[in-house]
Amino acid sequence: MKLLEVKALCKNFGGLKAIKDLTFHLNGGEILGLIGPNGAGKSTVLNLITNTLKPDSGFILFDGQDIRNVPRHRIVELGIARTFQALTVFNNLSVVDNLLIGHASRKKAFSLRKMIPSFSRVGERKGMVPEGLIELIKLVGIDKEQAHVKLTTLPVIDQRRVAIATSLASQPRALLLDEPLAGVNHYESGKLLDLFRRVRDMGTTILLIDHNLEAVFSVTDRVLVLDFGELIAEGTPEEILGNKLVSDVYLGE
């Protein structure tokens, strides 16, 4: 089943053709890797899907629905969550509060409730945390004793975990991860990869962008290779590893 479909997508920045006629799809339940050298347009693809950037032409269909003009916050409600390349969290909020921001956009949330501001206390103490958020904190590997501490007091690796948990808190059907392993050591990235597998097994489809090819190949079902905004290869990790064009792009002739 094609969960997300991108068709003939083009995006120019002035004279620079950032994305050229890109077509790919994301199957429900898979982990799809997106690799390519710096400047290949990987993050631009995520920005186009989440309507942070408007495409010049082409289609983006999520579950059969055209989402090109859907406001960014609505896209989260539809079930697409993302993380950012640069570590982005709400520094002055606690772990639970960060998750609560995402949690409000989960599909089951009653829509009228979101229109009328909710003034009841939430997430302040143990008993006030909505069901599932503590499990989510534990799932990403943070001690639940730290659920109520401010993010500034946590180590960067835990802040990264909170960023992933925040996107998962909206209970997305598709999770777009933009270089989640950048600057993470070998041991920690192994744990994050385990986390991605578990998230996938729990029913969330993942699009993973990263420069750590070994890690990408170890976790993905399929891999796309982007170079100068063009899709130059597509296939299983084994196929991509054997692809002459890909090694040329990455290693030079």
Added chain:
Amino acid sequence: MRSVAKKILWMCLMLFVLLMPIYGREDMVHLMTITGIWIIIAMGLNVLTGYMGYVSFGHAAFTGLGAYGSAILSLRLGMDFWPSMAIAASATAVLGALLGFGILRLTGAYFSIGTLLLGEILYSVYYNWSGVTGGYMGLTSLPTPELFLPGQGIIPFTLIHWFYFVHLVVFLMVVGIREMVSSQFGKELIAIRENESFAESVGVNVKRRKIQCFALSAFLAGLGGAFFAHFLESIGPDSFTVGRSLEFITIIIIGGLGSLVGPILGSYILILLSLYLEVLGAWRMVVYGMIIIVVLFFGRGGIVGMMERIFKLDLRK
């Protein structure tokens, strides 16, 4: 220990408010009532500027909307204080939402400049639309609120009544805003302050929240304005200048942006300062400006920030 110190601070403030009219001179009670009204407006501004991070330089204009609205309703239509105050404050909120629809498309300094212009525009309306606002003469002989006391029947507010009434509203606002900060709505406002674009990409309906926050802030400004008008029984355009807006900004910056007790402490300090700086006339704006600069440079977080650092308290909530 920390929460004990926090409780002591609030107890002291409440004790001060409760005992002040009993032991204080009448002119001090009068001044403290005005301070209470300023606290209401400053706390409203703090919701917008402190929690959501949008600095408004035109808040006095919204105060003016509440003041003129209530004054006109009671003078022209002969309304009592209670309905005219409620209608004027609500109308201010609605107008705030409508204006917010446009002005909140701006962010950062551009938003502040927008509100500055809005403040100037509304001020010139108050000053020049003589037929409705009374022009530079303003409006006078506004009705005093009436109160039903068992045993005494319906009696008009005296100074003491005003004092306790205004501080009751302050108390309710403290409780209400404390709840708001801990609620989903409050957290989303803080998320917008922290990183608006990120808040949007994790699913916060940023536009809607911003307008709701702006309307809430305008409502409280309008409420304070209506109290101000009926307490002084007369209003003029010079109470709602951009200079007055800057005083509200000064209050919340001195007190501590985005804290509960900040606007209260800031108002007390500014009122005390203004007593001593009366002789300087318009020059006192220079002093305010210097205070803002000093606080921004050396006293991060205002008085609340300093108290947090010295006593290791968390006064955000």
